[in-house]
Amino acid sequence: MGVGAAEAQFHVLAVDDSIIDRKLIERLLKTSSYQVTAVDSGSKALEFLGLNDQDDQGTIAEAPSVSLNNQHQDVDVNLIITDYCMPGMTGYDLLKKIKESKFLKDIPVVIMSSENEPSRINRCLEEGAEEFFLKPVKLSDVHKLRPHMMKGTSMEDEADIKGVEEIQSPEKTRTQYNGFDVVS
């Protein structure tokens, strides 16, 4: 489609049951020029991602083309940041479901928690979380997100497939694309 990277922002899905923390994380992420969707529960997060949380297989339930909500077809989330302590599905439960899903497992997940508990932190990292942020989350934490979003981004694939005249990302660290120098 030839969409320039200047228009395509990274999209972060933020999950937190606290309305204050949702407002805060949203502002933090928008300050860093990310597009943000904030939801208040793990099940709403899975719904947004097009995964029926009652179906663990992640195959039949994940058929975006048959989703009634057309938006799910184009849901493109570059990173999920979630609170750990939430009623119902915890952030850890959500992390597990995402990593078990064929479609979602490559999306980087970051956990936030107000409790500095090493066993909790280790458990999350072992389950595949990229980072563990202690609340309240700061701008300096949000700055750590960018490299995770760059990993496995479709922008890298596009670069391989069709050359990158159309893609001008100031963030890319690769120095050469088909003769064009892109400086980070």
Added chain:
Amino acid sequence: MERTHMRRQVGLMRQSLFTQGFLDEQFIQLEELQDDANPNFVEEIATLYYCDSSKSLQTIEQALEKTPHDFNKLDNHMHQFKGSSSSIGAKKVKDECQQFREYCKAGNREGCMRTFQLLKKEHATLKKKLEAYFQMARQAGPLETASRPK
């Protein structure tokens, strides 16, 4: 001239909120998130906090009236409340929350009740101070960027 004087007053007011321990570093983080596109972010989030936390306090109050105390539940409620208080930099409130949680863990009913009263007081005091601060800040016009207290 008048505006300069008002800004100075606002600056002093802000400074004292930190030096007297009502607010901590997190409040400065919030101020740093304010910009031309979001000039009222701090006031907005503080307002949201007071709206949300009043409900939490009521819930905790009701739970405290039940006997015997369900310390687990109380601790859970307080964990949430402490979280939001921490997110806006409400230091004294947060400290009372922590104290309350410790009394919960110890199953200390008296301690919980006493601390809860202190917590409510701190919560109300901060609310008044923030309201006065925001009002004056609005009257004085936009401040310079956030500066760290000495």
